[in-house]
Amino acid sequence: MRFNKLDLNLLVALDALLSERSISRAAERVHLSQSAMSNALARLREYFDDELLVQVGRKMEPTPRAESLTDAVRDVLVRVEATISTQPAFVPAGSTREFRLLVSDYTMTTLMPHVLARVYALAPNIRIHLRPQVAHPERALERADADLLIIPHEYCSTEHPAQTLLEEQFCCVLWNESPLAEAPLTREAYLGAGHVVVLPGMGQPALEDWFVQRLGVSRRVEVTTYSFAASTQLVVGTQRIATVHRRLAMQARRHEPIVMRDVPLHMPVMHQTIQWHKHRTADAGLAWLRTQLLEAVAQMDQATLRV
Template sequence: MRFNKLDLNLLVALDALLTERSISRAAEKIHLSQSAMSNALSRLREYFGDELLVQIGRKMEPTPRAEGLADAVRDVLVRVEATISTQPEFSPETSTRLFRLLVSDYTLATLMPPFLASVYERAPGIRIDLRPQVADPRRALERADADLLIIPKDYCSPEHPAEFLFEEDFCCVIWAESSLATGDLTRERYLEAGHVVVVPGQGQPAIEDWIIQRLGVSRNVGVTTFNFAAPAQLVVGTDRIATMHRRLAVQAARLEAIVLREVPLPMPPMQQSMQWHTHRTTDLGLAWLRAVLRETSLTL
């Protein structure tokens, strides 16, 4: 099929090339021979009047023209895929569909266990691929690398639908034998203490750190970690303090010699949400999965 003299099959090749930045890997991704992919790149270069990908050392890098095309091409392909792959019916009892969810380790420890149990009870053949959140989760959604994002409302993209799931508040975690465990945890003691802080590696601070920054205060950071559950272990044996999601802190208190205290700052709760691509709103399978997530969140 051609549009404006462009073979639309070449858009699939272009998307693979811009994603993989390698002729061999792009060919493997869309099941073409390497020579066929090289031919596709030549035709694309001729059509757009641009090199699109240039060899720099051992890597192929996109030209400015190619970078400008990347998101538009992916959006077209996502629209087409969403249209033709949406089934008129969805039967969870017999489905073997694979759903890909981007989640944090906080979500893995709190929402996912009851959610997976509920999915298995209703649809034992459905498969769930839980993937770590990346630097730009919105891009993963737009590139169809994920069906759903489970993220705080403050991090949701305004360009796609999102739905609130549940609230989570914060508390302080302190080693039971720490000097901070005796007496009131005042604002002054909290700010003077050394802190264990989560830096999840998503190109932005963890939600609790972001909230504290908005309050106009700074903490004395002694330790940083990438794992939301780890601070409860990392404060043990020290006079440090950690500000954690309360559900994770309660879980940790069953195993660690820690005590929980209220945060002496006015911290609003986190609103955990789910988000999906706007082109997938009518996807019956995804709508069913969202309903299960919605029901599960009510039990937390």
């Protein structure tokens, strides 16, 4: 099919080339031979009268014209994919659909076991792929690399719809034999202690660290980790403090020698949010999965109260 003399099949090749910046990887991504992808690039260069990708050392870099096309081409393909794949109804019990979710290890540890159990009971043939958080997570939606993001509201894009999944408070976790655990945790003791801080590796600070920075105080950071779940274990045997999500701390307290204390600072509440692409609002499967996520939160909190 052609539009303004452009073979629209070439847009798929262009999207892969701009994303992978490699003829061989782009060919593999769209299941073409390397020679076929090279031919597609030659035709694209002729149509746009631009090199699009140029060799710089051992890498291929996009030209300014290619940079200007990247988001537009991806948006067109996402629109087409959403229109074609969206079904008027979604039948969970008979579905074999795959859903891709970007989640932190906090969400994976606390909520996802409840989500997976619930989804399996209703739709046993559905596949769930959990992917790690990345910098600029909205790009994963726009590139169709993810169906849903589960992220703090502060990291959401204003370009796409979002829904609050849960509210979360922060607390302090200490080793139960630490001298700090023997008395109320004061602001002075908190700021004077060594801290375990999470740096998720997604180009942004963890939300609790961002909140603390906004309060205008500094902590003595002695340990950093990329894992929220591990932070509760890393205080054991020390006099350090980890400031973590309360649900995560309550779960960790079941099997780790730790105690919980309120943060002696004014920490805002975290609003954990579900976000999806604006062109996929009518997707009945995603609407169903969002409902399962919300209901799994209620199940998670009921289970926590029983312990």
